[in-house]
Amino acid sequence: MYSLGTVKGLKCRECGRTYETVPLNVCEFCFGPLDIEYDYERIRKLVTRKRIQKGPNTLWRYRELLPVEGQACVDLGAGMTPLQKAERLGKELGLKNLYIKNDSMNPTYSFKDRVVSVAITKAREFGFDTVACASTGNLANAVAAHAARAGMRCFVFIPHDLEEGKIIATSVYEPNIVAVRGNYDDVNRLCSQISDKYRWAFVNINIRPYYAEGSKTLAFETAEQLGWKAPDHAIVPMASGSLLTKIHRGFGELVEIGLIKTAETAMHGAQAEGCSPIVTAYRNNTDIIRPVKPDTIAKSLAIGSPADGYYALKTIIDPGGAAEAVEDDEIVAGMKLLARTEGIFTETAGGVTIAALGRLAEKKTFKPADRVVAYVTGLGFKTIEPLTGKLKPSFAVEPSLRAFEEKIGKADLHPTNAAR
Numbered sequence: 001m002y003s004l005g006t007v008k009g010l011k012c013r014e015c016g017r018t019y020e021t022v023p024l025n026v027c028e029f030c031f032g033p034l035d036i037e038y039d040y041e042r043i044r045k046l047v048t049r050k051r052i053q054k055g056p057n058t059l060w061r062y063r064e065l066l067p068v069e070g071q072a073c074v075d076l077g078a079g080m081t082p083l084q085k086a087e088r089l090g091k092e093l094g095l096k097n098l099y100i101k102n103d104s105m106n107p108t109y110s111f112k113d114r115v116v117s118v119a120i121t122k123a124r125e126f127g128f129d130t131v132a133c134a135s136t137g138n139l140a141n142a143v144a145a146h147a148a149r150a151g152m153r154c155f156v157f158i159p160h161d162l163e164e165g166k167i168i169a170t171s172v173y174e175p176n177i178v179a180v181r182g183n184y185d186d187v188n189r190l191c192s193q194i195s196d197k198y199r200w201a202f203v204n205i206n207i208r209p210y211y212a213e214g215s216k217t218l219a220f221e222t223a224e225q226l227g228w229k230a231p232d233h234a235i236v237p238m239a240s241g242s243l244l245t246k247i248h249r250g251f252g253e254l255v256e257i258g259l260i261k262t263a264e265t266a267m268h269g270a271q272a273e274g275c276s277p278i279v280t281a282y283r284n285n286t287d288i289i290r291p292v293k294p295d296t297i298a299k300s301l302a303i304g305s306p307a308d309g310y311y312a313l314k315t316i317i318d319p320g321g322a323a324e325a326v327e328d329d330e331i332v333a334g335m336k337l338l339a340r341t342e343g344i345f346t347e348t349a350g351g352v353t354i355a356a357l358g359r360l361a362e363k364k365t366f367k368p369a370d371r372v373v374a375y376v377t378g379l380g381f382k383t384i385e386p387l388t389g390k391l392k393p394s395f396a397v398e399p400s401l402r403a404f405e406e407k408i409g410k411a412d413l414h415p416t417n418a419a420r
Contacts, residue, residue: 006046006064010209011037013311021067023126023201025208033308034209036067044257049228052259059114059217065253066118066217067210073121074150078113079217081105083225083373089341089354093361097371099231101222102344108145108169109379110138110300110347111243115214116203120146122210123201129153130200134191136184136239136300137166138378143203144173155200157187163299165382183294185305215243219250222373223260230254230263232370233321235357237349237377238269238278239301241312247375248315267321268365269312270356272296272348276325278309283323287313297328297386298348300378322365324356331355332386338376345380353377 010019014032025034047064055061059079082102090098103111116139123131132155133143140156147154154175158167159182170177180187188205195202203211223230230251236244244267251263271279274296277289289309294302306312316323326334334354339345346354357374366372380387394413397403 004046004064004069006039006043007067007069008037008039010034021069023123023128023206025206033311036209036213038065038253040253040256047257047259049224049259052224059117059214059221062217062220065220065257067213068118068121068125070121070125072124074117074124074146075121076107076113076117076145076149078106078117080221083222084342084344086342086374089338092337092341093358094368095361095366095372096369099222099226099371099373100338100342100344101218101373101375103218103375103377104344104346104350104379108138108141109382110142111215111218111375111377112138112142113146114217115139115211116142116146118214119201119203119207119211120150120152123203123207124150124152126201126207128199128201130155130198132156132191132194132200132202133204134158134184134188134202135204136302137162137170137382138300139204140170140175140177141166141382144170144175147175148173157191159183159187159299163383163385165384169382184303185291188303212242212246215246216250216253218243218375219247220254222247223251223254223263226371228260229371230260230265231373232264233266233268233366233372235268235270235353235360235372235374237301237353237375238271238312238323239303239306239349241269241278241306241308241310243375243377244269244312245308245315248319264319266319267315268356268360269316269321269323270352271323271325272298272301272331272352273325273327274298275302275304277304278306278312279323279325281309281313282316289313296331297383298331298352299383300347300349301352322360322363324359326352326355326359328386332390334358335380335387339380344376346376347378347380347383348386349378350376350380 012027012032015030086098106113130153160179254260275294291305331351334351
């Protein structure tokens with residue numbers, strides 16, 4: 001098999017014990033999580049800005065920094081999503097250099113396409129014929145789509161009360177969908193038991209070390225799109241906490257291989273108040289992440305026992321970041337604010353990010369000229385339920401000009417964009 005030779009193997013985040021490149025996610029000695037160990041000296045010799053920019057317009061332009069060995073990848077075109085300068089939103093918040101990294105533009109409309117493209121590519125390298133996942137929705141969509149692309153058998157396990165849009169967006173690919181009567185943590189426990197018995201590639205369990213690496217490409221793209229510079233601040237939604245830690249690691253790797261000079265990005269984590277174990281630990285100045293029972297409209301973030309919560313908290317604190325949790329009404333307001341100012345319709349997780357961004361701005365966390373990037377991870381059409389009944393036409397008229405002109409003088413109209 002063709003090999004890039006950039007992956008050394010697996011390494012325990014806690015005790016440092018090393019393993020070969022195998023489908024394993026937990027250290028067999030201390031039960032710490034396993035990470036990919038790279039040969040950065042070799043990567044420095046292989047990778048240049050010019051080589052990256054000549055690569056595909058997908059996440060696979062960063063292949064040498066991903067844990068794959070072969071040339072063939074399971075690719076639906078994820079990555080290289082827009083980094084939009086949010087001038088109107090920035091003006092409202094007092095920020096001159098605010099950017100939205102809009103990952104709702106991926107093939108199944110969330111950032112999960114990144115991690116799944118990497119995970120299923122690796123699962124196929126390992127020789128698996130069945131892929132599976134525990135999911136709050138977006139991951140189910142991405143796994144089902146990429147499994148269809150790869151021609152692999154697929155099982156997705158979801159909470160029984162998942163949003164209908166996400167169930168439909170998974171079902172269309174015809175995977176095996178298992179609705180579990182419980183919350184995500186119940187689903188995940190069941191999947192862990194199944195993965196011990198069946199030789200299936202659970203992307204977020206036994207393939208997790210490889211899967212999680214796909215999130216780094218958000219950092220790689222952000223830096224490249226900013227002219228090979230890391231932002232001063234990043235606001236990231238937190239469920240398991242992995243996304244935040246991997247974005248931070250991605251900026252660090254670019255420094256490690258010499259593609260950017262420095263990365264002193266303050267990492268800010270955002271959660272819903274109804275499922276905020278990481279933020280609660282931050283507020284209480286403790287490193288103990290206490291599990292909670294989720295109760296929030298932001299179901300894609302509703303993980304009450306976050307696997308990477310401790311590491312996300314440490315990542316937030318080390319570079320001087322902060323953690324914010326927002327109420328459900330703030331989430332809806334955040335969704336509407338982003339749509340009104342920047343034309344981006346985000347799901348509830350994005351509403352969490354924007355609401356937390358607003359809180360941080362109010363607290364003067366940012367200097368006016370700081371480069372601030374907010375990560376929007378999914379499309380609003382996936383979670384329309386929180387908006388149902390809250391939005392309606394401005395007014396109704398009979399089909400005549402006279403009726404329109406009579407009504408428009410009395411109607412409570414939205415201000416024009418220019419007036420705002």
